[in-house]
Amino acid sequence: MSAPPDEELRILAQALGDRLRQARDHLVTAESCTGGWIAKCVTDIAGSSDWFDCGMAAYSYEAKQALLGVRPQTLETHGAVSRETVIEMVSGALVNSGASIAVAVTGIAGPGGGSEDKPVGTVWIGWKRRGGYARAEVFHFDGDRDAVRRQTVAKALQGLELL
Numbered sequence: 001m002s003a004p005p006d007e008e009l010r011i012l013a014q015a016l017g018d019r020l021r022q023a024r025d026h027l028v029t030a031e032s033c034t035g036g037w038i039a040k041c042v043t044d045i046a047g048s049s050d051w052f053d054c055g056m057a058a059y060s061y062e063a064k065q066a067l068l069g070v071r072p073q074t075l076e077t078h079g080a081v082s083r084e085t086v087i088e089m090v091s092g093a094l095v096n097s098g099a100s101i102a103v104a105v106t107g108i109a110g111p112g113g114g115s116e117d118k119p120v121g122t123v124w125i126g127w128k129r130r131g132g133y134a135r136a137e138v139f140h141f142d143g144d145r146d147a148v149r150r151q152t153v154a155k156a157l158q159g160l161e162l163l
Contacts, residue, residue: 003147004154012157013041019161020051020101027160028099029055030068030089032080032106033123037153053099058089068092068104081106081118087134090126100130101163103156107139109148123152129163 004012020027029038039055042048056067061080064070069092070085078084089104107123114120121141128134137159141151 001141001151001154003143003150009041009150009153009157010044012154013045016157016160017042017045017048017051021047025101026051026053026099028053028093028097028102029156030093030102030104031055031057032059032064032089033109034105034149034152034156035059037149038103038105038156041153041157053097056093056096064089067096069095079118081108081122081124083124083136083138086124086126086136090128090134090136094128094130101160102126102128102130103160105152105156107148107152109145109152111145121148123148123155125152125156125159127156127159127163132163135159135162 036057042052058064058067061075068089070088074084074088086104086106090102093102104126108114108120110120123139126134126136141148
């Protein structure tokens, strides 16, 4: 997947907004490596107040714990970039908002911070509908920091279509 340009992200956000408005759903985002970019994309859409509840950019371990209820044991055992952490992030976003659906992202955008088992470009994305089970998927994106983050935003928005 190549890094999607702004126009492609806008189209994805617009389509999501149309669907959420029709369904009377509201979205919450919990973002680490994207730093609020998903929330920015959806709030760029006029009328997003009809379907966007809030966004939380939780970068540090402390913020993930305080804002999203991620357990310290989860972070210590699995690290911030893990299935377990993203599931707790997406679930915590719903607990701490009035939204009906949530997306959470955590990953290593680079250029540093990667390791052999979690190289730069490793991103976990989680999606959840209130009352349902969380779904999480790992991605391995290529490119520089901007490319990894753009691909993350696109996949996060696309995954919401399945809720």
